[in-house]
Amino acid sequence: MLRCSRCQALPCRCAAGAGAGLWLPQRRFAGGGRSSGSAGGGRGRGGRRFERRDEAPVPQGPINPRLLTTMIKEAASIDNLARITDAQGSRFDFIHTAAAFARAGNLVRSGAARPADAHPLLRRLSALLEPQLDDCDTRAAANVVWACAKAGFAQAVPLLEACFASLADRAAEATSQGLANALTRLPEQQAAQLLSALVAQRQAATPQNLANALWAAAKLQLAVPEQQVAQLLSALVAQQQAATPQALANTLWAAATLQLAVPEQQAAQLLSALVAQRQACKPQNLANALWAAATLQLALPEQLAAQLLSALVAQRQAAKPQELANALWAAATLQLAVPEQQAAQLLSALVAQRQAAKPQEISNTLWAAAKQWGDAAPPRVEAALLRLAAAADERLVAAMSGQNVSNSLWALSQLGLRPAPLAQRLADAAVPLAPAMSPQDLANTALAAVKLGVGGARLFAALAGAAERRAQGFNTQELCNLAWALAIADQRQLAGAAVALAQRAATVEVWAQAVAEEHCQLHQVHLWLVDGQRADGGSSGSSSSGLAGALTAAQLQQCKEAWEAALQEVAQQHCRSAFERSVFECARRLPGLADCRQEAPTPDGAFSVDVAALHAASGSRLAIEADGPAHFLRPGREVSGDTLARNRALSARGCVVVSVPYWEWGNVQHDAGKAAAYLSQAVEDAVARWR
Helix, strand or coil, X not given: CCCCCCCCCCCCCCCCCCCCCCCCCCCCCCCCCCCCCCCXXXXXXXXXXXXXXXXXXXXXCCCCHHHHXXXXXXXXXXXXXXXXXXXXXXXXXXXXXXXXXXXXXXXXXXXXXXXXXXXXXXXXXXXXXXXXXXHCCHHHHHHHHHHHHHCXXXXXXXXXXXXXXXXXXXXXXXXXXXHHHHHCCCCHHHHHHHHHHHHHCCCCCCHHHHHHHHHHHHHHCCXXXXXXXXXXHHHHHHCHXXXXXXXXXXXXXXXXXXXXXXXXXXXXXXXXXXXXXXXXXXXXXXXXXXXXXXXXXXXXXXXXXXXXXXXXXXXXXXXXXXXXXXXXXXXHHCCCCCCHHHHHHHHHHHHHCHHHCXXXXXXXXXXXXXXXXXXXXXXXXXXXXXXXXXXXXXXXXXCCCHHHHHHHHHHHHHHCECCCCHHHHHHHHHHHHHHHCCHXXXXXXXHHHHHHCCCHHHHHHXXXXXXXXXXXXXXXXXXXXXXXXHHHCCCHHHHHHHHHHHHHHCCHHHHCCCCHHHHHHHHHHHHHHHHHHHHHCCCCCCCCCCCECCECHHHHHHHHHHHHHHHHHHHHHCCCCHHHHHHHHHHHHCCCEEEEEEEXXXXXXXXXXXXXXXXXXXXXXXXXXXXXXXXXXXCCCEECHHHHHHHHHHHHCCEEEEEEEHHHHHHHCCCHHHHHHHHHHHHHHHHHHHC
């Protein structure tokens, strides 16, 4: 053996290590880097990445076993490790072989080698380890399992099965680190055995090992006894100050994934410890913590949540699309008031990574924005959402699930946005997906399509057909929403489907769940059916008696009373806007109008209008509607579907509808002459169209 050129000791006692710049090894290689699921460190104690060294010549003759272990552990590349294996492989015992596996895994983990580059070497190491299996201890077995998983090497099936069995049989002998590192790689039954062994060692386990164990249980979806989880969680909380941000975030993520009932005090301690280290957190840590808090429905103090979100915003350029989307989803679920600037920054970062975004991330982001702001999104947020919508190309929409499509359409309708061509792409995508949609997705898709005015007869036929074929699973709200959507979209060819849906809602067990809002919806369906019969003489299949027969007389009366009560409540609570008052005052002064009244009912009392008046020259009844922003879709100011339905219902009652869009009125309202000329012309145009 060569003496060290610096200290002349044999073996070396200094950092030179026989002139190769190597540290002396321990007898057994103990894996365990600081990142989740690792065996062996790609980073040193200070978090420093391994640096590539000049490779020393590989001795061909006999070499001291301890120095051989050192050479293996410090191999600078897969090629260097392969040369060591070629030259010294016949002298490898199980410690050397396991160390070589672990070093290969670390080189892949650190990015120094691609997984496929390591496979030829791992095949050779597998052949060396097979006759040594009887000698292998649990640490060696854990390192082999970890390395094969890290390099994506699944060819050595018999070898891995033997390592699995060794770990399960001798779990009590394994270190807590070895148990934690191997957990995610094992079959479920053996993983459960290792988890139990780790619980027994929890007092000696590091925070990372405890977090890795919980993370592994969540990844494997293990049915972990509640007592074991509580013990692991308590052990980690006791060491919270020593835990890394990743360990804290992984623990919270695992608890949420396993749907654990985490005590509020423990959750608050973990979150507080993470907030204290937020400057050292990665975007994934921050996003996972927020997602976990929202999923667990924790009463997270707003200040803590705001600090986590602010830290993520600062790192938004390094965050992945999933992390950005999860953070926005969590903020909406936690009802956290996100500042306009921060929301716009997160959305812009997601747009910048649109090529890497997945369909669910787009869908979740739109959903989060709808829950957070509804149709009152701040200008910068709305602009960012429209950019995100433009980035959702055909590739993303084509890969969406039925739930993704439904959630996206629902979100756009709530936000009052109809970005082209995304809205139509989503409606088209929903047609083939409808048969596999859940009842809630079918109903939400129908409601959204109505408001956005997309999809047309083809989409509604697909939704109604899917609902008809799915006999079970619908609740009252979903049945009423679907029937109402067919009516509001004026799908007369599907009148029979609307009646069938109402009939299903009228069954005793379902009707008992109905609330006033659903009674109102069914009354509107009834009116639509009656109006349709009057308009087409029954040629479309509309029922001449509306929902009579599908609902009992008592149920129909209950629906009518709920509708009338709702109209009265709106009239009593409605605080007229300056816009509405201005239109009324102008109409009252026009010489060609008579009997002007504000908030007046239609002749049959079924609907209410902003301003009712009589057109003196023609004798027509006018329904003058001051249509604010909620009646139009952005960015193109198209009339929303429910506003079109209102206009049809008023027309069916003999009213000439005069719509006064808010932006047009804004251009003339401050000049009495211009306002009178504008409204007079709008009335005459509407009457002419009516004639």
